[in-house]
Amino acid sequence: MNAADKKRLLREMLFARRFEERCYEAYVERKIGGFLHLYPGEEACVHGVMEAARPGVDYVITGYRDHVHALKCGADPKAVMAELYGKESGSSKGRGGSMHIFDVKHRFMGGYALVGGPFPLAVGMAKGIKLKGGDEISICFLGDAANNQGTFHESMNMAAIWELPVLFVTENNLYGIGTRIDRSTAVQDQYKRTCGYNIPSAQADGQDIDQVYEAAKIAVDHVRSGQGPYMLELMTYRYRGHSMSDSNAYRSKDEEQMWGKRDPITILRNRLIEAGEMTDIDYQQLDKEIIESIERDIIAFCEASAEPDVAELERYVLAENDPWVKGGVA
Amino acid sequence: MAEIMYWEAIRRAHDEEMARDPLVICMGEDIGIAGGTYKATQGLYDKYGPERVIDTPISENSYTGLGIGASFVGVRPIIEIMSVNFAWLATDQIVNSAAKVRYMSGGQLEAPVVIRSPGGTAHQLGAQHSARMEKVFMGIAGLRVVTPSNPRQAYGLIKSAVRCNDPVFINEHELMYNMKGEVPDEEYFHPLEGSEVARKGRDITLFGYNVSVHWCLQAAETLAKKHGIDCEVVDLYALNPLDRVGIRESVSKTHRALIAEEAEPAVGVGAEVMALINEECFFELDAPPVRVSAANVPIPYNHGLEKAAIPNAGAVVQAVLKIVGKV
Ligand SMILES: Cc1ncc(C[n+]2csc(CCOP(=O)(O)OP(=O)(O)O)c2C)c(N)n1
Numbered sequence: 001m002n003a004a005d006k007k008r009l010l011r012e013m014l015f016a017r018r019f020e021e022r023c024y025e026a027y028v029e030r031k032i033g034g035f036l037h038l039y040p041g042e043e044a045c046v047h048g049v050m051e052a053a054r055p056g057v058d059y060v061i062t063g064y065r066d067h068v069h070a071l072k073c074g075a076d077p078k079a080v081m082a083e084l085y086g087k088e089s090g091s092s093k094g095r096g097g098s099m100h101i102f103d104v105k106h107r108f109m110g111g112y113a114l115v116g117g118p119f120p121l122a123v124g125m126a127k128g129i130k131l132k133g134g135d136e137i138s139i140c141f142l143g144d145a146a147n148n149q150g151t152f153h154e155s156m157n158m159a160a161i162w163e164l165p166v167l168f169v170t171e172n173n174l175y176g177i178g179t180r181i182d183r184s185t186a187v188q189d190q191y192k193r194t195c196g197y198n199i200p201s202a203q204a205d206g207q208d209i210d211q212v213y214e215a216a217k218i219a220v221d222h223v224r225s226g227q228g229p230y231m232l233e234l235m236t237y238r239y240r241g242h243s244m245s246d247s248n249a250y251r252s253k254d255e256e257q258m259w260g261k262r263d264p265i266t267i268l269r270n271r272l273i274e275a276g277e278m279t280d281i282d283y284q285q286l287d288k289e290i291i292e293s294i295e296r297d298i299i300a301f302c303e304a305s306a307e308p309d310v311a312e313l314e315r316y317v318l319a320e321n322d323p324w325v326k327g328g329v330a
Numbered sequence: 331m332a333e334i335m336y337w338e339a340i341r342r343a344h345d346e347e348m349a350r351d352p353l354v355i356c357m358g359e360d361i362g363i364a365g366g367t368y369k370a371t372q373g374l375y376d377k378y379g380p381e382r383v384i385d386t387p388i389s390e391n392s393y394t395g396l397g398i399g400a401s402f403v404g405v406r407p408i409i410e411i412m413s414v415n416f417a418w419l420a421t422d423q424i425v426n427s428a429a430k431v432r433y434m435s436g437g438q439l440e441a442p443v444v445i446r447s448p449g450g451t452a453h454q455l456g457a458q459h460s461a462r463m464e465k466v467f468m469g470i471a472g473l474r475v476v477t478p479s480n481p482r483q484a485y486g487l488i489k490s491a492v493r494c495n496d497p498v499f500i501n502e503h504e505l506m507y508n509m510k511g512e513v514p515d516e517e518y519f520h521p522l523e524g525s526e527v528a529r530k531g532r533d534i535t536l537f538g539y540n541v542s543v544h545w546c547l548q549a550a551e552t553l554a555k556k557h558g559i560d561c562e563v564v565d566l567y568a569l570n571p572l573d574r575v576g577i578r579e580s581v582s583k584t585h586r587a588l589i590a591e592e593a594e595p596a597v598g599v600g601a602e603v604m605a606l607i608n609e610e611c612f613f614e615l616d617a618p619p620v621r622v623s624a625a626n627v628p629i630p631y632n633h634g635l636e637k638a639a640i641p642n643a644g645a646v647v648q649a650v651l652k653i654v655g656k657v
Pocket of ligand 1: 065115143242
């Protein structure tokens, strides 16, 4: 990655951070309802991996902590925030909400609320890619606790026997809601768990975007070159509770402070400053612009957007005007 | 028009759709080299190869999810679940992924998958191999449920389901794979919605689906011959959505209704049809609608007990005689 790429990534990560902090506020203001799972602390994971892949071209799928993944794939931040507001202008027309952001145009194939649910869907997309003969890959981002679902094992097995182009990315933030990994998981190094399926894997520091990128390049190259699945484990930490309803009381202050010192945005910023690519003043300016633009462009858009029409409640349940429903008569 | 068996009709539909579109695939346990437990995919492995006729591991939830995922990128999978008893393991993906994805993506993403599976009680297979899941799936918004009662429907419904952009669950029946019936020689697409009048009549409507259509037809014969009662038999081959109009039309004509179902009565097909009749044509009724359902038990192994648990044509006859006041 050259300096220009790194600067762009810093901007993207900072944007993601401020975007989600604004989500937090909007939730407190009751503009956003339901569950809200935020990603601060983990930004280098999706940014580093997708930097090595092709956002908008490769297929991406994930769980409920999905806003930043959608943004990195190319989703319009206005539509993502509007979805959180439940507006018709939202990326899923207000039908999906925080846990179901979709942007199929950019091949962000959705966030799914059932832990472990996306594994087989990702493998299926990889099957489709292979059948159609494209060089896209399928990328599945999920947390460490998801790996304890049966779907993990079933999917690993099928991905391996059919040598499908799928990259599993475990964002290991050490917790499944309030249960720390050592209390839920026999083998805590997640990358070791794929040896039972002969799937190559690696572990990398998920706080350092350079390291994520380097590890992801190897992973993506492996998958794209037709050698079958790969699993990349990224060691990371989420700053906030699991969701807005989580008081986060199960973690020690020491632990939180330790990870706070390894902030992915700070690490990248300091690296750029040390290299003379930017000054702290540049950074402050960038941050200010981002915060203002979120308020001016995104929040204003959401506030001004219409609610979905209740008369359309039953739309999108089934296909519209599908001739095969009537036996092939239009 | 040739007479072929139910399984042959299913096989033909697979073959034609796979020959037409290279993105139609089929997958399931033992469907490839073995040709399928009920022969539904016999010979297709040799014809289309392992990439398109896929023998899956025993991982129902995940291979169903895999098919759904493949459908997200343009593949048209026909997923066979060897028995609906195992479809319980796949309900997460069927319900949470396939049925909901169009809605929760605001119409952006769809899951055009076909999931075929035989259900019902066969011959002494015991409780864990006698499940009837149609009533579970018919209650799921976003999932079409059809259930062919003869080879013609089996063939035409699969053909339409493969092309339809919604997920379609096709409920087949272990006891019906060897049933013979006429199937058009030319290509034929059966509608995925609606119902069929299988026998015209004046005095009462007998609603059935899949195997219970045959109980109703048999009962109608007996009732006509021995008791002079003229039954209309309506085949509800589509369970989701149910044919409101067809149900109303028939009941408005006969003013009496009976629903024969293979599963327990609670929260079932019969309950739903009765509710619909209540909503649509209550004032047309000359008698309260009646259900003929299975006993409220896990299906027993013992032959006598098993027989007692599941309704049949005789039970339909008895119920009709009661409704018209002849017993
Ligand atoms: C099938 C299922 N079981 C339980 C839950 C409740 N739940 C939501 S998130 C979660 C923890 C998942 O942790 P992990 O996979 O590590 O992801 P993270 O939240 O840490 O990103 C649980 C138990 C669920 N959504 N789905």
